[in-house]
Amino acid sequence: MYQRKLDKDIRCPLEYGLEIFGGKWNSRIICVLAAKKVLRYSELRKEMGxxxxxxxxxxxxxxxxxxxVVRKSYDEIPPRVEYSLSEKGESVVPILQSICKWSGIFYKDDNDHMMVHCQKCDYR
Structure with missing residues (x-):
């Protein structure tokens, strides 16, 4: 497993926030779980594309x-695992929606390549 040579040097709350929900995939996962509420791994992967x-x-x-994100596993055969947003995760959603609204002002729409879950974002 990959391990960093140096620990991250996060010195401000903004850096902390961007580390958690920034990047290509974290914000997308949060948005999908916000829209769908609870998903199994295979369902989440399908939504992510x-x-x-x-x-x-x-x-x-x-x-x-x-x-x-909360991971809940059930003691069943076959095993079942579900993912959902925690209360902390739900609190991130309005921030991401705000970023989406801001980005919508400057982002050039490319409807041919828009992700399915992003079509639900009403930033206009």
């Missing part, structure tokens, strides 16, 4: 360790 299993698993681990 072009993400690999390794990247999705890693992103989910990070989001779980940062208490943004």
């Amino acid at each position: 072009n993400i690999t299993d390794a990247v999705l698993a890693s992103a989910l681990k990070d989001l779980i360790s940062n208490e943004i």
